Amino acid sequence: MNRYVILLRGVMPTGKNKVPMARLREVVAAAGYQQVRTWIQSGNLLVDSPRGPLETAQDIQGLIARHIGPTLELVALRPQEVAEALAGNPFGEAFDQARVFYSFFTQPPGEGARDSIRAASFPGCQAIPGSLAVYMYVPMDYTRAPLNAGALEKLTGTPMTMRNTNTLRRLLALSQAPEAG
Incomplete structure (x- = not known):
């Protein structure tokens, strides 16, 4: 299972x-x-x-x-993929972890999608593609930021879903519980 x-x-x-x-x-x-x-x-x-x-x-x-x-x-x-995504966060302690977001492709990205993200400019924000997620640092109000999952979708042509650090940590903890509670 x-x-x-x-x-x-x-x-x-x-x-x-x-x-x-x-x-x-x-x-x-x-x-x-x-x-x-x-x-x-x-x-x-x-x-x-x-x-x-x-x-x-x-x-x-x-x-x-x-x-x-x-x-x-x-x-x-898989839970280990969530753990890997969290461990791969390139934004260290100098960054407010509450402002770090993880965008996951819901379909395999097209050729060059990660290169497009690396080359893009998002004033005041940062996007770093990883093997499992695109890591986003968004220090301002997410709804008004130039960098969000929608901007990445438009750039790559691939649907994505985004979660914050705390949500992923909680989901990882829940996934490691032996039984539903």
Whole structure:
């Protein structure tokens, strides 16, 4: 059995991308997934699955579309991948870790996507592509910043989903718990 941290893209508490977490847990558990948990209302799901990450992601994407409504991009990460993403954070203690964000590609990026990110300029912000995530340092209000997941999507032509350091740390801790609680 494989454990996954699943990050849904664009989930909102209201509107067209609304995904009630209780309903999501119900639908995913009814489909046979085990240890189904969610954390906060922004599309963080943990499951145990006998399938690989891509097959699990595609199946859950279909379950959401069929039983809840929105068609959302998502990524399934193994707990060790979340740990690797956190460990790979290039922004050390000199940076406010509350202002570090991790953007994960929901599909394989196109040729040159990482080079495009390295070459781009985001005044006052920094973006550094890593093997699992694009690390972003955004010292100002994220909603007004020139660097955000939307800017990276436009630059690379690839959908991404973003989480902050604290969310990833919490999801990693939850994924390492032996049982749903």
